[in-house]
Amino acid sequence: MAEKKATKAAATTKKAATEKKETVKKAAVKKAALIVNAENAGFKAGDVYNALAAAEKALTVAEIAKKAGISNEEVLLGAGWLLKEGKIKDAEGKIALA
Numbered sequence: 001m002a003e004k005k006a007t008k009a010a011a012t013t014k015k016a017a018t019e020k021k022e023t024v025k026k027a028a029v030k031k032a033a034l035i036v037n038a039e040n041a042g043f044k045a046g047d048v049y050n051a052l053a054a055a056e057k058a059l060t061v062a063e064i065a066k067k068a069g070i071s072n073e074e075v076l077l078g079a080g081w082l083l084k085e086g087k088i089k090d091a092e093g094k095i096a097l098a
Contacts, residue, residue, distance in 0.1 A: 048082060049097070051067040
């Protein structure tokens with residue numbers, strides 16, 4: 001009888017630990033808010049431009065985000081700035097320097 005209680009208690013503790021880990025993972029997934037202002041858009045444009053210049057080829061939004069270490073949304077913010085300035089162009093569904 002004592003063995004059943006000990007096994008049940010261990011299973012309950014393990015389940016609680018697993019639930020706690022899942023809660024921590026969900027909290028870590030939350031994204032920071034995207035700040036949309038001229039200063040931030042300019043900085044993100046620089047990040048996008050530098051990633052494209054370093055790659056020397058057309059890249060997808062996801063590839064730029066990975067190379068620049070920014071989110072996809074930040075890539076799009078910077079790309080909008082660069083597109084308005086005529087610095088980038090569409091290259092078969094990818095973004096390339098103009």
